[in-house]
Amino acid sequence: MRLRGSALVMTLYLLFLLIPIYWLVNMSFKTNTEITSTFTLFPHEFTLRNYAVILTDPSWYMGYVNSIIYVVMNTVISITVALPAAYAFSRYSFMGDKHLFFWLLTNRMAPPAVFALPFFQLYSSVGLFDTHIAVALAHCLFNVPLAVWILEGFMRGVPKEIDETAYIDGYSFGHFFIKIFMPLIASGIGVAAFFCFMFSWVELLLSRTLTSVNAKPIAATMTRTVSASGMDWGVLAAAGVLTIIPGALVIYFVRNYIAKGFALGRV
Amino acid sequence: MEKTQNNKAWFLVLPVLVIVAFSAVIPLMTVVNYSLNDTFGNNEFFWAGMEWFEEMVTSDRLHEALGRQILFSAIILAIEVPLGIYIALNMPKKGFWASVSLVLMALPLLIPFNVVGTIWQIFGRVDIGLLGHYLAEFGIDYNYTNDPLDAWITVIVMDVWHWTSLVALLCYAGLQSIPQAYYQAARVDQASRWAVFRYIELPKMAGVLLIAVLLRFMDSFMIYTEPFVVTGGGPGNSTTFLSIDLVKMAIGQFDLGPAAAFSIMYFLVILLVSWVFYTVMTNLDKEEGK
Known part of the structure; x- marks a missing residue:
């Protein structure tokens, strides 16, 4: 019943x-x-006209390519820098570690609206405006802290004896980290990558502010159509459907880790 | 776990520090700078001291936006948290249907924010939307572009649609970690369904639930894109939340000084609330460790 x-x-x-x-x-x-x-x-x-419009017009389909480029760049950067830091937080206590950890988390809490304008000026002044790397770096603001948080949760679950045994066996730190430690937390890395992908993929405010033509994300291309005269509802809907597909694929691949990742990695 | 004292660990943290400093500290300093100066363009700045802060603290516009924001976040939490728990309790525990529900529930989380807005904008329209059409058919006067109440309902239902799954998935993960033996013991003691929930499931979910509340609070407090796409902050100012107001001020009107002062106070409010949550959370962790 x-x-x-x-x-x-x-x-x-x-x-x-x-x-x-x-x-x-x-x-x-x-x-x-x-x-x-x-x-x-x-x-x-x-x-199928609506889809044909998108898939034959470069100003439409390049939006998807741009989005995917900066999302992947962001995920790679975030995970690469977060791995050693998460290891440090999970294994050592050092001067100011708790404050540092909270400070990192506060960046996850910062409203993107606060950062939009300064980002625009910062990246314009160093000549990175309208490049993929600018968006990827800007998204690090919330993805790096998130990745550190998730990975730290997973690494705490790995017993410290494994580290010690490896050192006794004569592994160097780098060798141990890549050969032994990373495979142990592979699912954690997968979950962290999933979340980085997700938050970078769905974000619009920063990616729209930092791009104009060359790196314009698909989400921003869509907003332009909304405001255009003679609303093309069909194309708008088709573009929306196409933005759901990459997310759906990613979910399908990590479905078994989602619940576990939420619990262990504490998001 | 016992941690080794080692200050060299700073070297491992260094890359994160550099990258976050570049993308957080520098922009934040720019904001602080703006908030204390006045500018007429050409990069000329005049010292304004606390002027902007005083202006913002007493501004009705800010008070109204803050009031709406608090009301919105409160309603969102009041709906999504109980509903999320309820859904989590009803999710299939394993097998084919468990994966299906997981995948389908995670789907709204991965849709770009403005597409979420677009979906609901279309869905609610009286002329072409399924929801708007049927509501009109049943004789309900519903129009989110003219009526503030309808706009609010639309934005809230949209947020519930978008984020309840996150709460549910977190609680589900918490429930999964409860050993079967607990339930068996409860059955032996003939505990009621409510007692099982109150004394077994809720305490075990407390940790993840707190994370869920924290995340939902932060994100609903920063909400920008979805209501902006659906209502554009209107009708009038009725759905202008803090972020929408801020972007209007900073990029729309280019009032950098007031906008920056606004940003800093906005950030501080979020920081304060989050710090309280974080402290509670770490204390909870410690208690569990004992």
Whole structure:
């Protein structure tokens, strides 16, 4: 009896999550006339035109390429610098470590709106404006602290005896870290990378402020269409659907780690 | 775990320090600089002292935005936390359906913020949206672009849609870590469903739940893109939250001084609340360790 109740709750909740998404997908396969003139629950004049518009126009599809480039760059940078730092926090106590850890976390709490303008000026003055690396570095603001936090949680779970045994066996620090330690926390690295990917992928305010043409992310390309005259609803919906796909793929690959990662890595 | 005292660990932290300093400290200093100066362009600055801070502290505009922000965050937490716990308790524990629910629930979390806004903007429109259309069909007068209350409801439902899964997934992870023996003991004692929740599940979830509340508080307090796309802060100023107001001021009107003073106070409020949460959380960790 209880089981059936749970199933009902879950079904209702999942429907609540999926119906708005379904509506977007539905619209992306309709023609603009069908969207604006009639109300249909599924596309009657099925069309792929909206997707064709996006996939044949460089100013559209380059948005996806740009987004993916800076998201990947950001994930790589964040994880690379966070690994040694998380190790230090999990294994050693050193002068000011607790303050430093909290200070790092505060950056995760800083509203991007506060940083938008200074970032714009900073990156313009060093000539990085409208490059992928600028966005990748800007996103480090919240992703590096997050990655350190998650990785530290995972590393604390690895017994210290492993480190000591490795040193006795004559491993150098670098050798030990890459050959022995990293494989042990592989799932932690995966979870951290997932979160870095996620927060960099969904962020708009900073990435829009820091780019104009060459590195313009897809999310920003979409905002331009919204404000354009003669609203092209179909293309807008198709662009939205295409931004959901990379996220959905990533989730599919890490699905078994998600719950575990949330618990151990304390987000 | 016993930690070794070793100040050389600073070298391992150094890369993080450099990169975060570059992307956080320098911009923050710029903001502090603006907040204390007045400018008429051309990079000429005049010392203004605490003027902007005084102006902002007494500004009605800021007070209203802050009031709306607090109300919004409070409503969000009041809905999402209980709902998230409830969903987590009802999630399938293992097997095929568990993975399906996990994947589907994580889906809204990975949609870019402005696409979330776009989805709800379309979904709620009376002419082309499913929700707006059916509400109109049932004779409910719903229009989020004209009516402040409808705008609020839309923004809140959107946020619940977007983020409840995060709370649920965190609680689910907490629940997974409870050994079966606890439930068996409860059954032997013939504990009620409520007692099981109150004395077994809730204490075990406390840690992750606190993280969930902290994250939801921070993020709802910084919310910008989603309401901006759906309502643009309107109708009037009814959904202008702190970030929206700040961006209007800094980039729209280029009032750098007041905007910077605003930013600093905004940041301090978040910092204060988060510090309280963080202290509670680390204390909780220590107690568990004993």
